[in-house]
Amino acid sequence: MNASACLDISNLSAVLPNGARVLRSVSLSVQPGEVRALVGESGAGKTMIGKAVLGVLSPSVRIVEGDMLLEGEDLGRLQPKARRTLIGARTALIPQDPLTALNPSRRIGPQMTDRLVRILGWSGQRADVRIRQLLDEVQIRDPNRVLKCYPHELSGGMRQRVLIAAAFAAEPRLIVADEPTTALDVTVQKQILRLIAQLQREHGTAILFVTHDLGVVAKISQKVSVLYAGKVVEEAETAALFAAPQHPYTRALMAATPRYTDPFASLKPVDEAVLAGLAAEIAAADQAWRRPHG
Amino acid sequence: MDDSRISRHGSGARLWLAGGWLLLALLAAIFAPLVAPQDPLAQDLMFERLPPFWMSGAEPGFWLGTDSLGRDLLSRLIFGARIAFVVAFAAALAACLVGSTLGLIAGYFGGWADRIISRIVDVWMAFPPVLFAILLVAVLGTGLSSVIIAIAVIDWTRFCRVIRAETMGQARMDYVENARIAGYGRIGIMLREVLPNVVPSIVALLSLEMGIAVIVEAILSFVNLSISTDDPTWGGIIAEGRLSIHQAWWVLVFPLVTLILTVLSFSQFGEGLKARFDPVLR
Ligand SMILES: Nc1ncnc2c1ncn2[C@@H]1O[C@H](COP(=O)(O)OP(=O)(O)OP(=O)(O)O)[C@@H](O)[C@H]1O
Numbered sequence: 086m087n088a089s090a091c092l093d094i095s096n097l098s099a100v101l102p103n104g105a106r107v108l109r110s111v112s113l114s115v116q117p118g119e120v121r122a123l124v125g126e127s128g129a130g131k132t133m134i135g136k137a138v139l140g141v142l143s144p145s146v147r148i149v150e151g152d153m154l155l156e157g158e159d160l161g162r163l164q165p166k167a168r169r170t171l172i173g174a175r176t177a178l179i180p181q182d183p184l185t186a187l188n189p190s191r192r193i194g195p196q197m198t199d200r201l202v203r204i205l206g207w208s209g210q211r212a213d214v215r216i217r218q219l220l221d222e223v224q225i226r227d228p229n230r231v232l233k234c235y236p237h238e239l240s241g242g243m244r245q246r247v248l249i250a251a252a253f254a255a256e257p258r259l260i261v262a263d264e265p266t267t268a269l270d271v272t273v274q275k276q277i278l279r280l281i282a283q284l285q286r287e288h289g290t291a292i293l294f295v296t297h298d299l300g301v302v303a304k305i306s307q308k309v310s311v312l313y314a315g316k317v318v319e320e321a322e323t324a325a326l327f328a329a330p331q332h333p334y335t336r337a338l339m340a341a342t343p344r345y346t347d348p349f350a351s352l353k354p355v356d357e358a359v360l361a362g363l364a365a366e367i368a369a370a371d372q373a374w375r376r377p378h379g
Numbered sequence: 380m381d382d383s384r385i386s387r388h389g390s391g392a393r394l395w396l397a398g399g400w401l402l403l404a405l406l407a408a409i410f411a412p413l414v415a416p417q418d419p420l421a422q423d424l425m426f427e428r429l430p431p432f433w434m435s436g437a438e439p440g441f442w443l444g445t446d447s448l449g450r451d452l453l454s455r456l457i458f459g460a461r462i463a464f465v466v467a468f469a470a471a472l473a474a475c476l477v478g479s480t481l482g483l484i485a486g487y488f489g490g491w492a493d494r495i496i497s498r499i500v501d502v503w504m505a506f507p508p509v510l511f512a513i514l515l516v517a518v519l520g521t522g523l524s525s526v527i528i529a530i531a532v533i534d535w536t537r538f539c540r541v542i543r544a545e546t547m548g549q550a551r552m553d554y555v556e557n558a559r560i561a562g563y564g565r566i567g568i569m570l571r572e573v574l575p576n577v578v579p580s581i582v583a584l585l586s587l588e589m590g591i592a593v594i595v596e597a598i599l600s601f602v603n604l605s606i607s608t609d610d611p612t613w614g615g616i617i618a619e620g621r622l623s624i625h626q627a628w629w630v631l632v633f634p635l636v637t638l639i640l641t642v643l644s645f646s647q648f649g650e651g652l653k654a655r656f657d658p659v660l661r
């Protein structure tokens with residue numbers, strides 16, 4: 086365990102009501118001010134880890150073991166109310182779908198200031214100044230108009246800028262970014278990614294950056310965890326991972342990532358042999374896990 | 380409810396037409412003593428079964444003719460609007476308050492709350508509504524308040540079902556999760572985040588329900604189970620008109636037209652308002 090970490094997850098396991106294990110003894114940590122990428126294919130459990138940290142797992146998913154420390158505070162040991170307050174004050178989410186993440190019936194302005202006023206107890210004026218400052222940081226040039234808009238009146242890119250501004254506004258220590266560019270078109274993706282990286286540097290916020298795109302991992306993160314079927318199969322410094330991937334799955338994932346120079350030639354599925362090896366690895370891990378847990 | 384999403388362009392005209400008629404009827408009801416040309420209760424056997432103004436034999440001052448006791452039909456319709464509107468507003472509001480609250484709770488909290496509330500709704504809806512109303516009024520005794528209570532008691536389930544479903548849809552949205560991450564309490568999220576998104580549906584239902592309340596009141600009056608005073612009600616006038624249909628068709632037709640126009644206007648007005656209210660549709 087790492088007491089100085091911003092987020093320290095150790096041995097986190099979660100099961101579904103049917104007993105299937107969806108997180109398999111996940112350990113990962115995010116140091117203050119660091120971007121940790123969490124990469125894996127669809128269904129690997131990336132979102133679930135993010136939700137577990139933020140305390141919004143669906144009730145049907147049960148955490149059966151493991152600890153989550155947010156700035157040294159054990160989330161599992163806190164009373165629900167204290168946990169909510171802690172999470173509310175120290176974390177934020179940049180979501181995948183910027184449309185449904187904004188309340189459709191409320192204007193952007195009140196929606197953004199509300200949190201600062203009601204949760205952090207700021208004055209309305211202070212919150213307003215703060216929000217405008219953040220809108221400027223995410224390069225929204227006409228804040229007066231945007232603050233008066235309803236979410237559906239903004240483009241996807243603008244909505245995501247608003248959500249990034251909202252996420253950084255309360256100066257959280259940790260931001261969970263769950264595929265924040267997936268729902269956007271390619272040109273906007275790059276701008277949004279650059280913005281997140283820039284604000285992250287300026288504010289020194291730690292980010293757990295969920296993605297399935299190794300290209301994004303390379304651009305934004307310092308450390309990376311590779312997740313497969315709820316199990317961290319490899320963890321490394323980003324540069325080291327790309328220089329010398331250790332796990333066969335990581336290598337296969339890299340081979341499966343299309344390159345701009347040759348977009349079609351390299352689009353191949355993960356190798357059968359690698360998948361068989363992974364299945365064996367996971368079966369062995371579950372076997373070892375079941376013994377002490379009945 | 381969802382057809383408003385398709386026909387949003389027609390919503391302007393129908394909103395104004397329906398709203399216009401309702402406003403006219405409402406003003407007539409409020410200022411009935413001032414605008415009614417005659418005393419609605421005054422009988423005059425000299426003037427019985429006068430035809431409406433364009434037919435031969437009509438008398439000036441009795442625009443829509445008179446009934447078999449010589450009472451002025453227009454004045455009776457205007458005074459009848461008073462009871463219609465009182466019942467519409469009171470019963471619909473009561474049904475809305477109870478039904479929407481329970482629907483919001485069931486849809487947002489789910490689990491046990493939802494199971495209990497949904498089961499009650501299912502049982503409730505197993506009763507045929509008109510029979511249920513007649514039974515209730517028979518038990519409560521006739522009178523304005525029992526009519527209102529009966530309608531509210533029967534029709535809160537309409538609000539509950541619709542609002543529950545809408546709330547469930549909203550509760551799954553990411554903005555609710557975002558609010559939870561921010562640290563808002565559950566009830567706060569329900570009231571401040573989710574409720575505004577179901578308000579357009581509540582408004583549409585409320586208006587629809589007012590129309591339904593007008594019909595139910597008319598039915599109860601028709602079977603002589605509504606208020607027991609001499610005050611004219613649309614249903615009562617229709618019941619009387621039915622008896623003299625061959626001698627004086629107008630006594631049946633005018634209150635029927637008034638009733639239908641009002642009921643239609645309430646439902647169209649509600650749909651129009653919803654389309655107007657909903658920021659996503661606007
Ligand atoms: N509430 C739930 N109940 C049951 N199973 C769930 C629930 N939520 C997620 N799962 C399952 O858990 C697994 C992990 O889901 P998760 O959403 O974390 O994947 P992901 O890595 O975020 O994938 P994606 O890239 O598609 O977002 C999936 O197999 C999913 O079907």
Ligand SMILES: [Mg+2]
Nearest residue numbers: 131132133263
């Ligand atoms: Mg996901």
